[in-house]
Amino acid sequence: MQDLTRRNLLRRSALGTVGLALGGVSAVVGLGYLLVAVPGLVVPPARPRIYALARRIADLNRARVRRFLGSDEEVTDYSGAQALRYIGARSVIGMFGVGVFVLFGLGVVGVSIMAWQVLTGQEIGGGGTAEEGDPSEALIFFMVGALLLFIVVWGLVGVAELEKAMVKHFLGPSEEELLRRRVSELSVSRAGVVEAVNEERRRIERDLHDGVQQRLVALGMLLGRARRAVEPAQVDTLLRHAHEEAQQSLRDLREVTWRVYPIALDKGGLPPALEAVAERSSVPVRLDCDLPSRPDLATETVAYFVVSEAVTNAIKHGAPSAIEIAVYRDGSWLSVQVRDDGRGGAAATGTGLSGLARRVAAADGHFGVESPPGGPTVVSARLPCG
Template sequence: MTTVDLRRPLRVTAGLALGGLSAFAEVVFVVAATLALAIPPARPAVFAAARWFAERERSRLWRHLGQATPDDYRAGRALRYLAARSVVGGLGAGIFVLIALGLVTAAIMGWQQVTGQPLGGGDPIGRDRDWYDAPGLLLIGVLLLFLAVQGLIGVAALERRLARHFFGPTKQERLQRRVDALTHSRAEVVEAVNDERRRIERDLHDGVQQRIVSLGVLLGRARRASSPEQAAALLRQAHEETQLTLQELRDVAWRVYPVALDDGGLGAALEALAERSSVPVGLSYALEERVDPATETVAYFVASEAVTNAIKHSAASRIEIAVARSGRMLTMTITDDGVGGARAAGNGLSGLARRVGAADGAFTVDSPPGGPTVVRAELPCG
């Protein structure tokens, strides 16, 4: 058996009733504040009082109507909000007054109906009661109750709309915030690119360059070898070093940009990443179609860097990569069973956070001591 939860309607009704009562105080304040604004020294106090009233209204809207509003509005907008809301609150108060009058009238007429008195009062002598009086009055009462409820719903909708209009950011403020976000994203992109350049330089210097130096030493020793056998052994070592150098170059080129992204998309690139990993990597790829190349590139580097960090620092025995899509968001989760303790502010993960942030995505790291470590990235791909 289902039960009707009346707590929310009662809470909203109580909030509207409080708003109706506060509307009278706000009308008085708005009139007095309008006059006081003509006196420049009084303006700071007027705006402070307007903000105090507005904060009371914001609290009431949140507690009773569930309407959340930002708190970074200007005091001038608070005063304009109070002027408009006092009208809406007065409308709500009028509806409650009509409801109260209707209830009192219904009680009186009900009492008259029970005691046999003529409905509406008057002289009972010579007046016959019609059978349809009671049903007719009941229908009228239900209709008036319906109109009153609809009126309260409309007042609640107006309350929410006013709050969003006056407390929410203006078009200019939204534009400025977007400009700030784009400026920040551009800085993130520049920083991410610089990080990639430093990483590539480090890989070339510490890996490929060292092997080429070693190769040169081996070839020099082979040229100066005193016997053919020694020269042949040194040449074999040089050949092996050449193969290792080529492999190192391929690894660096793969980390710069994997060709598999162009050929087979993100799924193929992640499969190649799993095959090249020294730790077993499980892949769950649930995308039915390819997303845009920019999103694929960011997602791949998130997976690549997370896998590299897990291999180097977590002592993991297995890594899992899960890729799925929910609406316009691509979600990638990399989980390892290592020792945990990874920090989002670390060198590698902070670079990933900047890269994801530059794509208007979200990046989180959950790595308690003892593991597991879960790296999660959400990227727009609409």
């Protein structure tokens, strides 16, 4: 794992260095383009071509930042005037990057000269042999080299962060665009919540009709037969069956109420509610719930239903031999993961899981399902709980 992390860090550093080097070249090109294009804006027929080329240059720079510097800025539309402003601003930052690379090159040349002097027995800095030199000079040169390296590294890091910030500022979505997108997301979430509520109501109705109601009908029939029976043994048998049916009806009714809303959430929070889910499961369940502080009730409720529905779906469709539940805080997020070793093939568009996806989306969370054929199936959700 450490080797993978080290290789990943080296890869990102190499990509970032290449990206900044290309940025330095594009800064020189962009600066030259501005010197030619800006005066041409006074000619109205030339403006469309100037703006089109500016957008092309801005697109190339945005692709460079995303590819080499790891920016996740979303693609948005922008005007040619915005592209020109971006080129002008980033040309300045790009020239800073060029300066850092020049500084790095001077450092490499200086270190090479000092290394050659050491190998040939000369005094560092020239002027004599190593025996005649002062050892403190080597220490001074070393400290200057280390300081130069420090400035170069953090200079490159600073230029990279400025590059990403400028793409976001000049080419990213405006406040109005972000507001429109948020309104659209809320409209979709509201529709999803309404559909999820209606789907939940239909499920409860099916559970009551096909489960509890049928058992109560059977209970009434058993009691009716017991009233009409003449033989005491037959009466005892019918009453025993009626008692068993009544107990099963209570269990079914309790199951329905737990799926509507678990009262354990109000009493003890999420851990005891999930322990009840594990206890009621017909498949061995391993629960790992690490919550140093209790989330808000709305988040707990969504997390509970994600676990409960995922466990129910796994038992009903996946035929697993074991289920693992992990719930933990990840900064300002509550992460929920349900993993089973069943047959796999679960689809996020299925009836139960799609309802969970809408419920999680309504809470501004993220929902995911990984279920390759043959398993394992992993249902995960991340819920904001800051």
